[in-house]
Amino acid sequence: MPIDAAKATSAEPRTTELAWEPKDVLLYHLGIGAGVPATDPGELRYTLESRLHVLPSFATVAGGGMALAGGLSAPGIEVDLAAVLHGGQTVTVHRPLPVRGRAVQTSTVPAVYDKGKAAVIVLRSEAADEDGPLWTCDTQIFVKGEGGFGGERGPSSRRELPGRAPDRTVERTVREDQALLYRLSGDWNPLHADPEFARLAGFDRPILHGLCTYGITLKAVVDEVLGGDVARVTAYTTRFAGVVFPGETLRVRMWREPERVLVSVTAAGREDAPVLADTVVDISPEGV
Template sequence: MIDPDLVRTAEPARHAISWTTRDVLLYQLSLGASDLSFTYERGLRVLPTFAMVAGQGISAGDRPARGLDLPGIEIDLAKILHSGQALTVHRPLPTAGSATVTSRVAELWDKGKAAVIVLENDAADDYGPLWTSRMQIWARGEGGFGGSPGPESSWSSPDRLPDHVLDSPTSPTQALLYRLNGDRNPLHVDPAFAVQVGFDRPILHGLASYGIVAKALVDGVLDGDPTRLVSLDVRFAGTLFPGETIRTSVWREGNHLTLAATCPERDDAPVLSHAFAEVTP
């Protein structure tokens, strides 16, 4: 059930997070990184998408992950789907640190048979803003409350060959490692559970694909410098099974990148769509 009036008038929630260099190393290893600049603490560089798991990894111990605990929203978690993710980093992320995260529902859209909840998180430390993320959550059966359907969305790739095509093979055990960043949903590891919810076998985390694409852009377009990747905005268009490849096509116009990520083993089935990135020169 969604109470739109309560959602709109709710005060933002705040919570503290912290992370260590070990959390960063694990995250980047779980994306398949092997170069020392991302896997060795000496001279360590941090992918901006680490923001998606900061405060949730091995340093957090076995504390339960934060669920969808939002005023005015009571939804069975089995009915929700992480349908999109946007991230903007305001400065390079430190290899270890702490921050305060302020969360609020930024948008609530009525799609008729479903609702879309846009959850915005702003993280800041003692030196100022670190990142802003916007997560789109698709809630089946929760529409019909009389709200706005939200903006029309259209996307198409430029009518020319991509400037870069980046292949990122994944490992059959990729999800086993990635889940140690905090998302231990059995969908990504338990074959019986995956079949129960409609998949042939466990699927890779959407945010793992998101991070893998970010790493591909850093390596293949940005000369290995993660500080040049300022924002990444995607829709999760399809599943990827561990062991398959993510093929990222990149069209560049100045500092703006248009992206499409597909799975070549399944006739370029879509993985990420409506995808854009902003970079520095």
């Protein structure tokens, strides 16, 4: 099924209305592993409504939205769902996210890249409320077998990690039921819950949502490097490099730089198989 890149990138923006409440934020935080230990003051920032701070990656699920599904319904895009992978994700936050809100989200396809044997569709979703812009999400959708249409290859997202040892290394064990919790925030893909469906997709059991790993990782960086200050995160980008199974342990390595944190995430029990690569958390100076 061909992709009409010109039609996709020139289509009129699509708008949707989003709304969320504290319970949606709390559920998202639980879905990415917050609340352990349950009475830890640092964890209560994520799990108690009276102290609630919103992790910026909540933007990927706010209002129950699924950017990946939205991108596949854009004009000019007709693809086989079996050929689709979530290639990468970037969230840029323009100000701290409110615990309760209503916003209008505008979605466009700013680019379709030709990678030779595959295509990469970039879906941009920009959300704003009555006080102005809230966030911009760029979702990269990798479609196998749809390249070769003569388009631009696009920029490289590869980032070299420092040669020195990481400044922080932590491990985060994924709960056996983590995917079942996370899907309650809006991603109902049976690949993450139904063993039979997972086997049909080539996995021996359901896999964790990539965006769940994305959230787990950002929380680790905020907790370990930023002292729990979610407001210092200005942008967060990653490339999905491998799958995670519920019950596995993630090894998160962090390199602190003046205005960013470089991150590598691997599956500790599978000889550090890559999970997230080319991962950067941009941060504002302390006290700003």
